[in-house]
Amino acid sequence: TKTANETPTTSNGAAQQQVRGTAGTAACTHDKYNGGVPKLDLKSVTVGFAQSEKEANPFRITETQSIRDEAAKRGIKLITTNAQSDLNKEIADIQGMIAQGAKALIISPLNSEGLDPALKAAQDAKVPIMTIDRLLTTKTACTDYVGWIGSDFVEQGKRAADAMMTVTGGKGDVAILLGASGVNVTVDRTKGFKDQLTAKNSGLKIVAEQTGDFTREKGQKVTEQLITANPGISAIYAENDEMALGAVAALKAANKKAGDVKIITIDGTKGAVQGILDGWISGVIESNPRFGPLAFQALEDFYSGKGVPEKTIISDKEYTQANARAELANAY
Amino acid sequence: MTTAAVRVRAVSKRFAGVRALDGVSLDLYPGEAHALVGENGAGKSTLIKLITGVHHPDEGQVCYLDEPVLFAGPREAQAAGISTIYQEVNLVPMRSVAGNLFLGREPTNRLGLISFRRMNRQAREVLRRYGITADVRRPLGELGLGVQQMIAVARALSTDARVVIMDEPTSSLEPREVDRLVEVIELLRRQRIAVLYVTHKLDEVFRVCQRVTVLRDGRVVHSGPVAETTRLRLVATMLGRDVADVREHGATSFSEQHQAAAGELVLRAEALTRRPLLDGVSVDVHAGEVVGLAGLLGSGRTETAKAVFGADPVDSGSVRVGAEARASAGAKPARRRWSPAAAIRRGIGMVPEDRGSEGVIGELSVRDNIVLAALPRLTRAGFLSDRRQDALVDTFVKRLRIKASSPDQKVRELSGGNQQKVLLARMLCLYPKVLILDEPTRGIDVGAKAEIQALIDELAAQGLGVLLISSELEEVVEGSDRVLVLRDGAVVGTLRGTEISEDRIMQAIAAGGEERP
């Protein structure tokens, strides 16, 4: 018996963190932020981290772990909460951490909208908030929050479409395994993918799009149904790795061979990159969860006066047949 | 002739294959009390439910004040002025007594809010009028069934009604309460209210009613003035037998005397105490002996029965059975978890008073209900033996004349009396050494009652010890070899053999009251 994926993934340190780009105007510092907040030494205060979803997939696990590791490395006292996908709980969590005396916050918003009461509570308490992962689209940097570090999900979808066109030669029937309904990651990754296919005038035809809820089990079940109903499907776009691996299981159970159906997926977990090596997955667009070093660096810069840019886009790799073997160790 | 308050014209009603009513007609006039009698399952309750809109007739018509009506439900009937007491006490046990009395018509203040002060005051008045002692703010379910029944009566009578229908209102009432009810009915008649009165107690027919209608198997077999008939004739019509035949074999009662040479002690309950309901009650039962428990409503008879059976916990006291009971004079009782299961294993059976909530399992069939307690005896390696079940069920269905379309019929669909027989059968098929019967003939028709009484006699003759509770004093008097008189949860007197009479029992109750302030 052999098990894989068992060892805890640790964040790979600042070396892995490449910033793809920054955007926005003046850098945000503690005396500019929201009319000015007191200067602090991070080592002497408590920092809070609000995670939005259960640590139930490699992305979230790595994200939280990366924050914890970095805090430990820098000797900063950290408290964490997890909203378990409940927006009200996330608001309560944030307010609770402020009440508990957290002096700076890193939050991973559950959604682009809806955190206003929490943001307001932080403003009132003069606690700066650094956001990671999802962008608060209707809020202003350096007023409502310090800055944002994250990926561009639409861009990820576009890159997935490009990869898809490359591996399929731009022809065939595609099925999309959508992420959980009503979540903007899903929305963006779908939009990017479809827009790019249209923009490139691709011959790929989307014959089915069904939600796999970002889980392996649902990805497997849905794929099983889809390939029975549409035996002609030649490619699958999975909006995260877990669903892709579910799809692989479904294809195996249906006696397909590796490569019969091309799978492109987003995230960059070890399992998926291994899937490339095994021939079942054709390409993986990375969505980098290792926010820890960047986030704490941003807080340091915020207080040191160096300043934090409005947007920091973390760089997402792409894993292909060509680089999978070499990059496997770097996948999370 | 005055116009009828209610006129039923040739109604028929079938329940999935069972013809409950077949062309029944009945006129009910203002100012009369009209008795409706018949065997269990004859269709009395069904007829009432057709009048009040619970069921709708398949054929025929109901007229109310000469207008054909088809009430959508009891609510409409009530609004139109037909007030009904249904057979099984139909109140809400978890609500207070006052809440039940005034449910749906609570007194309100100027803001339209319920005034509980007024409601409780009015409730107390109502109870006083009917001689009921109970705290009106307490949940109704805490009261004995008899009190509950009185409250149901009080509720039905305190609405402004032109027609009052009562389905066995006295089935768990004491003679005292029955007297009170008779007075009330007289009063109603004087107010030109029409009363339809269902009962199995034929005495009441002659005391209360002017006319009587007899149903048998869903048809009217007799209808006419009470004055023109006799008790014997009524029984004969109900049963469909000859008057002579009934006279010869009798329709009621126990054989006059048992061989009072009671056998050995089979049950000894000592100093059962459960404050504040029971206060040191001791009961001995010998093989072949029928011990009656007499007392007023709430005197602790049901509590005693339940304590002996292990259905209710006691603060102190002991129950011993068989050899243990005989060996035990004064010995320290063995500590053991006493529960109905243990009681049944050791040969005690009980038929509970409240058959609806503690007795029958409505969704199960007649067969399943009967064999329920005997399951351990009917299984091989956990599997049920059909043959043995059927044999057992067959025996008792025949012996108790349980009227069901088949043993597979759900008990819920049986008439009240037949449900009671099913419960008796459940316990009898255990062949117990001691049988506790709490109101065993409640709601049972004359024919069946006689049969059950005869059965008790027969079983006692075969060595069964019986603890008998009945609100019909007559039944206790005639059936018992020994009577314990209870008052406020304590034994206040013991009567034996020829001492046993209604008068002596009443005296004992009264005297007990003087001794115990």
Add this chain to the structure above:
Amino acid sequence: MTLQAVRPRDTTKLPQRIQAAGVYIAIAALLVFNLAFTPHFATVTNLRLQLVQVVPVAIVAVGMALVIATEGIDLSVGSTMALAAALIPLYIGYGVWPAIVVALAAGLAMGLASGWLVAFAGMQPIIATLGLLVAGRGLALVLADGRLVELFDPTLGALGNSAVLGVPVSVLIVIGVAVVAGVAMRRTAFGRRVLAIGGNRSAATLAGLPVKRTLVTVYAVSGLLAAVAGVLSTARQGASDPSFVGLLIELSAITAVVVGGTPLSGGRVRIVGTLMGALLMQLITATIIQHNLPDSTARMVQAAIIVAAVYVQRGRSAA
């Protein structure tokens, strides 16, 4: 005397049968629809797929049916599945079978816990099992450190994916479970006790039945079956995924039970109906996915079919 001689024959059964057939009618309608309008539906592969996919819900639903027959409910089944799944990778080092035994034992323990809370501590089933639902999933995640673990064990794989004479092993297990449950409910004293307790608990106690013991047994069976479902899901997925396995399965199972004609008020049970209820839910899902309906529409259609199927067979309580 002829008190019971000349009663008309009991025809009660027929209309009841038609009423109870709501779920069959719905299944037939969906099959006809799919055969007519869904390409590739009438293939062996597809039909087998539907059977395989329904396995976990079906197994859990059988246990749930017994619990519901006692007028209870078991919300903890999904978490029990997760617990079972989480334990397999921890013990698979000792071999597959020991690992499976441990997983099943954990399910039994969960069931005993809810049974004890309901029968002896007198808690309301929905609250007792809700507590275990929350705690159980948490425990599973603690054990697994929240991670999905892939399992490459041939025996486990066979359990999930192989077939005997064309019938998948897991489907055979469902049939086995259903037969045992059906026989137990119809032919044994245990089944009779379960129904009696559900029908009228006080009456059952007064009839001397071992009420508490029976209740504990029923919840234990439900827990055990949930663990079986957890093992089978894990086997089929080739991975232990305690975060998601069995998530919300309690609602599907309860729906299957009720759609199959078992009332929530207890005292009655339909095992075959329960299986059919589960199958109906599966067919609805399949139809929705294969016709590529959007998620929102899918939920609404599902809601409508559930209400319709139950509506047809409702109403014996009416009177």
Add this chain to the structure above:
Amino acid sequence: MTAVANPPTERPGAARGRGSAPVALWARRGSAPVVLALVLVAGTAVFGGRFASALNLGNIALDSSYLLLIAIGMTFVILSGGIDLSVGSLLALSGVLTAYASRWGTPAAILVPLGVCALFGLANGVLVGRARIAPFIVTLAGLLFARGLAFAVSKEGNQVYIIPAELALTRVGQARFLGVGAPVWFALAVFAVALVVLNRSRFGQAVFAIGGSEEAAELMGLPVARVKTLVYVLSAVLTGLAGVLVAAQTQSGLPTIGEGRELEAIAAVVIGGTLLSGGAGSLSGTLAGVLLLKVIQNLINQVGTLTAYYQQVVSGAFLIVVVLVQSRLSRRGLR
């Protein structure tokens, strides 16, 4: 005459049925606040000012207010012998509709969701009350349907509607009065009205009676179907109100919120001593139940270092322990 006997203590075994349940219950009603007080004291003892600060308690109050609104409706439903599983989804639907309709101004942003929710409750109620389908199933279907509708309105989640900050709704929804958020005041006002309706109106008495014995209520001439229907309408409208307030707080309508809220609300009601089988219980118990749940959640968060998984284990175990302690307390209280 016989004296009025005191009620017997809980009868284990046999008389679990009609006779004894109310007694145990009447006592149990009193015990949720006791447990709540204990937990509050314990929290203060362990975490001191961090827990007992005005800020933190205000947060708990705000967080509780939505749940309280839902739980009030749920109390009526459960008292009538039913259950409403659709509230979580309905909360999302109401929020989405609030945000959607906010383009037409505050009145629309309030009336549209409340109207739709009322219709929804009506559908639930008619199916339960008139068609006599089991409430569990009806509202389970409602759970699916409302969520589906919420997704449909927000175009499968592609469209998140935003509520303008300057709208009166936003300003009122986010206002604070005496340091406490507006939703808290709304919830308390509704609670006060509900108290009167449940305990002092015929409708309220009918709800109790129907839950206690539907058959008896029917035979006593109560409008059973109508009352049952109304109860579901009430639950849906209060949930709708909670949805409007959530939307005003978050200035957006998200179709994903509220999952699992139904179970939380049911738990709160039952912890508050209301019998799930209906007929007996109280709103004050529900209030205590809601606060108990939220305070416990807050306390678990206070630990801060507990991982999410352990938090789950602890809160599940806590739920069971609280209910157990409560039933022990109530039994003791009777002696």
